[in-house]
Amino acid sequence: MGATMCSHLLLLSFMLLSPIAFAAGVADTIGTGRNITDSETLVSADGTFTLGFFSPGVSTKRYLGIWFSVSDDAVCWVANGDRPINSNSGVLVISNTGSLLLLDGGGQIVWSTNSSGASSAEAQLLDNGNLVVRDRGSSTILWQSFDHPSNTLLSGMKLGKNIWTGAEWYLTSWRSGDDPSPGAYHRVLDTSGLPDLIVLQGHVRTYRTGPWNGRWFSGVPEVTTYMDLVTRQVTTSPGEISYGYTAKPGAPLSRVVLTETGMAKRLVWDAGTRMWQTFFQGPRDVCDAYGKCGAFGLCDAGAAAKSFCNCLTGFNPASPSAWSLRDTSGGCRRKVKLDCANGTTTDGFLLVRGVKLPDTHNATVNMSTTVEDCMARCLADCSCVAYAAADIQGGDVRSGCVMWRDDIIDLRYVDKGQDLYLRLAKSELPAPSPRRPFPTAPVVGASAATVAVVLIILVALFVIRRRRKPIISVFHSSSTVPSTEGHSAAPSQPSIGQGSPAPTVHSVELSFLKKVTNDFSIHNTIGRGGFSVVFEGNLPDGRKVAVKKLTQSSATDDGSEIFMREVKVMSNLKHENLAQLLAYCKEGNERILVYEYMKNRSLNIYIFASDRTRRALLNWEKRLEIIVGVAKGVAYLHGLSKEVIHRDLKPSNILLDDNWRAKIADFGTAKVFVDGQTNPTQVQTAGYTAPEYAAHGRLTLKCDVYSFGVVLLEIISGQRNNASPTLISDAQESWNQHKIKEDLLDAAVAQPEPETLLELERCVQIGLLCVQQSPADRTSMAEVVAMLTTNSSSSRIRQSDRQVIDGMAASSPLREANLSTQEDASGAQGDSIYLT
Numbered sequence: 001m002g003a004t005m006c007s008h009l010l011l012l013s014f015m016l017l018s019p020i021a022f023a024a025g026v027a028d029t030i031g032t033g034r035n036i037t038d039s040e041t042l043v044s045a046d047g048t049f050t051l052g053f054f055s056p057g058v059s060t061k062r063y064l065g066i067w068f069s070v071s072d073d074a075v076c077w078v079a080n081g082d083r084p085i086n087s088n089s090g091v092l093v094i095s096n097t098g099s100l101l102l103l104d105g106g107g108q109i110v111w112s113t114n115s116s117g118a119s120s121a122e123a124q125l126l127d128n129g130n131l132v133v134r135d136r137g138s139s140t141i142l143w144q145s146f147d148h149p150s151n152t153l154l155s156g157m158k159l160g161k162n163i164w165t166g167a168e169w170y171l172t173s174w175r176s177g178d179d180p181s182p183g184a185y186h187r188v189l190d191t192s193g194l195p196d197l198i199v200l201q202g203h204v205r206t207y208r209t210g211p212w213n214g215r216w217f218s219g220v221p222e223v224t225t226y227m228d229l230v231t232r233q234v235t236t237s238p239g240e241i242s243y244g245y246t247a248k249p250g251a252p253l254s255r256v257v258l259t260e261t262g263m264a265k266r267l268v269w270d271a272g273t274r275m276w277q278t279f280f281q282g283p284r285d286v287c288d289a290y291g292k293c294g295a296f297g298l299c300d301a302g303a304a305a306k307s308f309c310n311c312l313t314g315f316n317p318a319s320p321s322a323w324s325l326r327d328t329s330g331g332c333r334r335k336v337k338l339d340c341a342n343g344t345t346t347d348g349f350l351l352v353r354g355v356k357l358p359d360t361h362n363a364t365v366n367m368s369t370t371v372e373d374c375m376a377r378c379l380a381d382c383s384c385v386a387y388a389a390a391d392i393q394g395g396d397v398r399s400g401c402v403m404w405r406d407d408i409i410d411l412r413y414v415d416k417g418q419d420l421y422l423r424l425a426k427s428e429l430p431a432p433s434p435r436r437p438f439p440t441a442p443v444v445g446a447s448a449a450t451v452a453v454v455l456i457i458l459v460a461l462f463v464i465r466r467r468r469k470p471i472i473s474v475f476h477s478s479s480t481v482p483s484t485e486g487h488s489a490a491p492s493q494p495s496i497g498q499g500s501p502a503p504t505v506h507s508v509e510l511s512f513l514k515k516v517t518n519d520f521s522i523h524n525t526i527g528r529g530g531f532s533v534v535f536e537g538n539l540p541d542g543r544k545v546a547v548k549k550l551t552q553s554s555a556t557d558d559g560s561e562i563f564m565r566e567v568k569v570m571s572n573l574k575h576e577n578l579a580q581l582l583a584y585c586k587e588g589n590e591r592i593l594v595y596e597y598m599k600n601r602s603l604n605i606y607i608f609a610s611d612r613t614r615r616a617l618l619n620w621e622k623r624l625e626i627i628v629g630v631a632k633g634v635a636y637l638h639g640l641s642k643e644v645i646h647r648d649l650k651p652s653n654i655l656l657d658d659n660w661r662a663k664i665a666d667f668g669t670a671k672v673f674v675d676g677q678t679n680p681t682q683v684q685t686a687g688y689t690a691p692e693y694a695a696h697g698r699l700t701l702k703c704d705v706y707s708f709g710v711v712l713l714e715i716i717s718g719q720r721n722n723a724s725p726t727l728i729s730d731a732q733e734s735w736n737q738h739k740i741k742e743d744l745l746d747a748a749v750a751q752p753e754p755e756t757l758l759e760l761e762r763c764v765q766i767g768l769l770c771v772q773q774s775p776a777d778r779t780s781m782a783e784v785v786a787m788l789t790t791n792s793s794s795s796r797i798r799q800s801d802r803q804v805i806d807g808m809a810a811s812s813p814l815r816e817a818n819l820s821t822q823e824d825a826s827g828a829q830g831d832s833i834y835l836t
């Protein structure tokens with residue numbers, strides 16, 4: 001077994017290393033008089049991109065497109081998205097007037113570049129995926145595909161505007177996975193105000209990344225976790241305003257796609273697993289929904305209890321009744337009118353820290369001025385309601401000026417967010433005490449001059465605070481946890497529940513972690529999350545560890561507190577199905593967690609593999625063991641006296657050790673545990689989030705139960721719930737029809753033995769109990785474990801459970817069925833399950 005697996009992996013890695021095989025006669029160029037028929041392709045010189053005819057998904061229509069040679073479903077450009085060819089008779093020719101023409105079987109022009117040039121034009125597919133038409137022997141480009149983007153932005157492409165020609169570059173989503181005709185969404189660079197990447201549905205804004213601040217787009221600071229892969233640039237010149245990125249030499253293939261549902265995703269090709277990893281996707285959570293909290297509202301993804309919205313200080317809900325019904329889109333109204341006329345004002349500014357700057361579409365921008373000047377200008381202008389620095393490239397030395405004159409729209413808290421200065425009447429500002437703790441500090445002014453003085457004092461205080469912080473942090477980590485040899489330390493038994501236990505894992509020095517990860521080298525990278533990068537660490541004794549470097553929260557005092565709380569809780573978790581925290585590091589601004597190393601990486605790379613042999617590696621026995629393992633791990637978290645909610649269970653968070661034992665990971669990080677605190681970040685991964693949490697932020701243990709049910713069904717079917725949103729209903733249907741084997745089981749895995757099939761059927765049933773709409777209807781994890789580990793041959797139980805499930809399908813009126821597992825299950829309580 002071990003040997004065959006090895007050879008599979010060897011074979012795989014060989015396939016990855018070997019260059020793309022070039023078929024005889026494949027070229028990257030066609031010239032006049034030559035043509036490409038349906039069965040032929042052009043391949044770029046280095047083999048990365050292929051141009052040819054394809055049919056997306058289940059469609060049988062033919063389209064001309066360009067795709068990544070390693071992954072032919074990763075189509076990045078389509079010529080005739082809205083005019084498919086209905087047969088295999090399409091042909092691409094280059095006319096003697098310099099146009100590239102796509103002809104159907106009848107010789108009709110289906111698509112044309114409309115370019116014109118000399119008679120000897122040629123078309124070439126370049127190594128960056130750009131298809132160019134030019135005069136032969138001249139470098140003049142007559143037409144290029146990069147100027148006509150489909151739904152994908154590649155390295156070297158641009159979004160934005162050519163000011164001379166008025167041409168615009170933007171992405172258009174496909175209509176569906178099977179239909180590349182123009183869909184509902186566009187992704188454009190809004191060049192009015194500060195450059196901002198916007199997703200539009202028709203003409204309605206649905207999502208913004210936030211304005212460019214010189215380093216990143218204000219609302220997506222997590223891009224800093226992959227700045228080693230791509231360089232992003234925003235060009236503002238008299239000729240053009242554009243955004244684009246370039247891949248760094250040696251970086252893996254990557255692309256940005258606008259999906260059919262209006263999601264912008266950065267995908268990076270993982271050559272090891274032969275899968276596209278999602279490095280970023282936006283919108284990420286409720287607060288990214290454009291204008292969620294209306295004018296002068298402030299969205300806080302952690303404030304589920306307030307339906308995420310607050311009015312800014314000095315403002316009240318415009319419609320309190322709508323607001324109390326959680327319709328916050330009406331926004332907020334100023335409580336006290338501003339006092340400003342004839343060049344005098346008594347207004348001041350309130351500093352709102354850590355936000356994605358509001359929409360700057362109608363804002364006034366001046367890049368060549370200072371923030372102090374900006375304040376003075378805003379104060380002097382009675383219609384100015386807020387200002388902010390436009391450029392933070394200089395770190396603490398900010399520059400440039402953006403001023404808002406109408407409503408403040410689409411404001412939210414983000415990690416590493418920026419500062420917004422909000423104009424308020426004097427009476428609405430907190431008492432002018434400069435010693436008042438951040439994050440909000442008042443700036444009150446009768447005139448620009450006094451404001452400037454106060455501001456200087458505040459800036460000075462701020463700088464002092466900033467400088468003090470790292471010193472405090474270092475002091476903490478070396479005084480409370482003296483040992484620095486903790487990389488091999490095993491934590492002691494869990495002692496959760498006895499007050500607030502001190503961390504039982506040790507801290508390690510940053511210099512040590514730098515050494516074992518080759519200074520956090522890109523070559524040691526084994527994974528990435530929204531706010532972290534995971535590196536392989538090689539200890540001096542030859543063992544490996546996973547070193548998870550957080551990039552979030554490090555900038556705030558809050559974040560640091562959360563990190564230590566997490567270390568505390570996690571160090572007290574010990575279970576064979578949880579990835580073990582071994583050590584941590586908190587030095588300067590660095591926050592690092594060291595975990596056991598998992599040779600077989602994560603579950604998703606097997607169950608969702610495009611390669612059948614890789615899927616088959618996990619046979620049904622292994623899959624069943626993994627399901628039981630995950631269930632036990634989650635039940636352990638839930639059973640602790642301080643109940644721990646994982647909140648982000650999904651196959652990529654389930655690691656597999658040398659023996660294919662499931663270990664739940666990523667619990668705790670960027671999530672807080674339920675002991676009275678509110679949660680700073682709302683965690684949502686499409687497909688896994690329980691409906692009540694997605695809609696109302698209602699977080700209970702039953703949210704994990706739902707995610708577990710989805711994971712279970714995914715393990716069995718090999719389908720992603722978010723890619724095929726009907727997975728749950730499909731599973732339901734195949735259960736009802738008694739056709740689990742035919743319709744649900746992943747066909748890439750060898751057929752199960754009859755006995756195994758019985759267990760798989762029971763698993764599906766349990767999965768369906770976990771994904772019921774109402775949290776109250778879902779079983780507890782303890783019951784799930786009991787059911788999974790109970791001898792399932794009792795047909796009586798099976799019969800009564802079947803009624804439960806059948807009841808779901810029939811949507812029968814409220815009725816009750818008794819799931820009597822307690823007789824067989826040690827320790828589990830029977831439970832009444834109500835169905836609607």
Ligand SMILES: *[C@@H]1O[C@H](CO)[C@@H](O)[C@H](O)[C@H]1NC(C)=O
Pocket residue numbers: 034035091093103
């Ligand atoms: C394509 O080229 C082949 C030979 O290279 C030729 O026989 C055929 O007529 C061409 N088709 C078109 C539509 O030009």
Ligand SMILES: *[C@@H]1O[C@H](CO)[C@@H](O)[C@H](O)[C@H]1NC(C)=O
Pocket residue numbers: 112113114
């Ligand atoms: C070429 O011109 C035709 C007719 O003006 C137009 O319908 C088509 O969209 C143009 N094609 C491209 C690729 O611009």
Ligand SMILES: *[C@@H]1O[C@H](CO)[C@@H](O)[C@H](O)[C@H]1NC(C)=O
Pocket residue numbers: 340341342
């Ligand atoms: C501003 O000046 C105008 C005329 O110059 C005067 O009518 C008005 O009352 C002044 N407003 C204030 C607030 O002083």
Ligand SMILES: *[C@@H]1O[C@H](CO)[C@@H](O)[C@H](O)[C@H]1NC(C)=O
Pocket residue numbers: 359361362406407409
């Ligand atoms: C900009 O101003 C126009 C005209 O007043 C308004 O319709 C639009 O909603 C404003 N846009 C934003 C983003 O504030």
Ligand SMILES: *[C@@H]1O[C@H](CO)[C@@H](O)[C@H](O)[C@H]1NC(C)=O
Pocket residue numbers: 366367368369370373
């Ligand atoms: C921008 O600010 C600079 C410096 O204060 C000033 O000289 C310039 O006139 C401003 N530009 C505009 C368009 O207001």
